[in-house]
Amino acid sequence: MEFLNDDLDILDIIENGIPRRINNSVSPLNQLLTTLRFYATDGHLSSVADFMGIHTSSASRIIKKTSQVLASLRLRYIRMPQNEEIVQVQNHFFQIASFPRVIGCIDGTHIRIQSPGNF
Structure with a gap:
């Protein structure tokens, strides 16, 4: 079983699929980090939003869009x-x-x- 060595920088892969900025304040990197933090904290949206310093509704939109982009890669990696x-x-x-x-x-x-x- 070999690890896929190509395309290891996930931000470069998904950056075109996520909005450049949400309300001119959340960069693609912070959108990815928000989503990963959400995954790592058992899905506590308000905790993630507070931690990232954004509104809960913004965090929800970010996580939904980023998750959709990540899921679209499933056939490439799974x-x-x-x-x-x-x-x-x-x-x-x-x-x-x-x-x-x-x-x-x-x-x-x-x-x-x-x-x-x-x-």
Whole structure:
């Protein structure tokens, strides 16, 4: 499993998709940082807005637009292994953590899943 080495500067990649300035005050870099802060703080919009020194409604618009631009890149960076690559990826995951038959993983918020039965 190889890391994609091209296009590592995410701001350069998404800068054309996000507005240059919102109300002539929030730069593309701060829009990206606002969105990343939102992701990192369990989605507390008012906390992120206060931290960034912007109004909550502005933070909401920024996060929505930046998230849409980031999501539009999914086909470029997210893919599942195909054919013979599956075995290589499974072996790599097993070497890392002794976790058998894994071909991919997603990092995200962990939520409690209620058991459907009496287990």
